[in-house]
Amino acid sequence: MPRTDRFLDIRRDPHSDELLARGGDSEAHSILQRAGFVAVVRVHETYHRAPTGLAEDDESRLATDAVARLRAAGYHVDCDADFDTASRPASYLPLGSSVAHVAERLREAATTGEAADALTELTAAHDGVLAALEEVLTATADFHDGLGQAADPYIARRLRYLADEHLRVIRTDLSETRNQLADRHAPYPGRSTCTGEVPSTEQERSAVCACPPPPRTLPAPPPPMAAGLRR
The missing domain is CATH 3.90.1150 (Aspartate Aminotransferase, domain 1)
Known part of the structure; x- marks a missing residue:
């Protein structure tokens, strides 16, 4: 469908x-x-x-x-x-797709260090995504200051308030989260990367790798027989 x-x-x-x-x-x-x-x-x-x-x-x-x-x-x-048109213009990845890639990195992160590295793209003080967003809000506020209509100064003040208060809270909290992850040095359960290497201390050289075997799944039991089919 x-x-x-x-x-x-x-x-x-x-x-x-x-x-x-x-x-x-x-x-x-x-x-x-x-x-x-x-x-x-x-x-x-x-x-x-x-x-x-x-x-x-x-x-x-x-x-x-x-x-x-x-x-x-x-x-x-x-x-x-x-x-109606037969035109099919070429499309390019929008800027937001680069930021969305950070989320993909977090979904695949195998350690807290990898997660911290991904969040650094957002929280970096000089050229992180959130620092750039603050610049955009400020530039938009400056733009409204020069438009000249009665409501424009109010819009400019509102945008600066968003940058100074709301965005600052997000930057502070997310930066603290990133720093805590950077200090933990821990693997993420269930996301360890298998290298396929056999440790040097392994006596059984036929072993493929040091990863534990996957959990065994038992077959589902057959459905109960309907009462009318019993003899």
């Missing part, structure tokens, strides 16, 4: 004439956002709309680009005829 989250519709609403994209999973939503759509989060669904103030031709170009990107990523897209 095909997954319904691989299907999307990109059309103009027949009542409001708004350009809307509906359906898809979180990866599709990221593609829509990179194409220029704005997410609208409701209680029972998340859909996407074009930014306000665009001319109709600009909306059409935005929709056509989104259709091309989604189909290139393997999604099934139904769309208005004006947005």
Whole structure:
């Protein structure tokens, strides 16, 4: 059965004439956002709309680009005829995939030292991910300071508050977690790496490695015979 989250519709609403994209999973939503759509989060669904103030031709170009990107990523897209395209642009790994790789390293870490090394990519004081995130928040705050509308100074103060308070708590706690792991020097149960080497003290040279044998699994007992089948 095909997954319904691989299907999307990109059309103009027949009542409001708004350009809307509906359906898809979180990866599709990221593609829509990179194409220029704005997410609208409701209680029972998340859909996407074009930014306000665009001319109709600009909306059409935005929709056509989104259709091309989604189909290139393997999604099934139904769309208005004006947005249909045979283009399949090349896709590249987004910046967030590098950060997600840290999570993969943690899932595969065989020792506390390996876990600490992975977390260092987040917590490094000068060029860690969290330090870079603080720079992004500060730069966004500075950007709002220069926009000139009444609400912009408030948004700038809010962003600096997030960097100074919430992000600082995350950096402090995660750095302490990383340091504790670095001091433990312990293997992670069940993730030891088998090298296949035989220790020099092993007398039985036919041994393959020093790993303990895997736990023996007993076969499941047969299901009980139904009462009506007994004789």
